[in-house]
Amino acid sequence: MWKLRTIPFAAGTVIATALVFWGQTAQPDLPPGPVKAKATTACTECHDARIILQQRLSKAAWTKEVDKMVKWGAVVDAADRDLMIDYFSTNFPPDKAPYVAERSASTKSKK
Numbered sequence: 001m002w003k004l005r006t007i008p009f010a011a012g013t014v015i016a017t018a019l020v021f022w023g024q025t026a027q028p029d030l031p032p033g034p035v036k037a038k039a040t041t042a043c044t045e046c047h048d049a050r051i052i053l054q055q056r057l058s059k060a061a062w063t064k065e066v067d068k069m070v071k072w073g074a075v076v077d078a079a080d081r082d083l084m085i086d087y088f089s090t091n092f093p094p095d096k097a098p099y100v101a102e103r104s105a106s107t108k109s110k111k
């Protein structure tokens with residue numbers, strides 16, 4: 001009876017692997033920085049990085065943003081809060097050029 005157990009497991013592994021690869025290509029990375037790994041873990045749990053990449057906020061606004069996300073459930077170590085605020089406000093300040101969203105090929109051709 002090993003087949004009955006093995007087949008769903010094998011199929012599950014294939015699907016899980018496909019989803020991981022799909023996820024990696026579909027989601028852009030946060031920029032390099034000292035808290036990139038922690039921010040990726042804490043901040044892409046509920047939404048992808050794009051919602052962050054497109055922000056252009058002052059440090060005060062980033063402070064509110066990070067605190068709001070923590071209130072909503074983001075897991076940020078108290079010791080990392082200020083580092084994360086610095087990281088986001090350095091990378092996504094108000095005077096940075098606007099974010100240009102990647103388009104799929106089908107959207108590109110229409111104008």
Ligand code: HEC
Pocket residue numbers: 039042043044045046047051052055065066069070072073074075076084088
């Ligand atoms: C517990 C889930 C959760 C986590 C974890 C989380 N967010 Fe969010 N975030 C949300 C929700 C919900 C929204 C509103 C989404 C929407 O409008 O589609 C949001 C929206 C945002 C926005 C858009 C502006 C706004 O306030 O609506 C930014 C920027 C953002 N999050 C940044 C972050 C950062 C930075 C982190 C890590 C510190 C983070 N998020 C972690 C749930 C989360």
